[in-house]
Amino acid sequence: MKCLYVMDTYTYKADVEWIGARRTILKTDAGDLEVSSPPEFGGPEGKFCPETLFPGILASCLLTTFLEFRERMGIDLKEWKSEATAELGPSPEKGFRFQRIRIHVKLRVSEQDKEKIPRAMELAHKYCFISRAIKNNVEEIVDYEFI
Template sequence: MKNQSYEVSVTWANDLVGWAEARGLREPIKFSAPPEFGGERGLWSPELLLVLAASSCFLSTLLALAEHNRLPLVGYTAKAEGQLERVPGQGYRFTELVLRPLITLEKESDLPLAHRVLDKAERNCIVANTLSVPVRVEPHVEIVAPAPMG
């Protein structure tokens, strides 16, 4: 794959609110500083978007690897959390991101492959690899019986 470039445009709206757009996307994103820093409640913040970037990148990486390794996933959900702290001499910064994906499989025999794919997704997540903050992945896998045909 050749090098890629990703470009966004950000426009100030008012107060601590702005709009983000990218060519080819249908909807702009309205964002604000977080309420803790005087921003508007109910809007995405750069801090939430950073946590989302890591979590959604992990999902994209996992899905590509699951397909490549023929791992049939039944479901996926994830919680993600970023710890923002004031670090002496550095100001506020994220000190840790924790991703908690839950993948669902039909067959217990797929568990070893699922764990290998999860490990590889953790090692190959582009966003997590780019960040200087430690990113910890705490995966869980569950097995569900296939629905009866009928």
């Protein structure tokens, strides 16, 4: 059995380069991604922006963490779809901040595994490192339904 608590430290690197106007290139070992301000803040239409990437990254972290517990608990996951919605609003320190992120998960599992899902979701939320990073700074709501 694998140990859940790993004592190693891992380092992840991403480079960001300005390419003009409100556009940047995010570079990682997996490839490059153009990122810009959203149109509401003067950026071009149809580009990735931090305001949508952040909730997407949080939802991805929740899923990958859930997959660890799915394996440990023997859950037969057949389908997972999630929708992450982030609310950006005024910050008390001026400017803007994420106030709330809601992740709604639709999942399909075998009938006998449905009883395991509440605990697996609780653990996934608890151990998702992105959730831990924003804890006490952003209200995070995670709910689910079976499909």
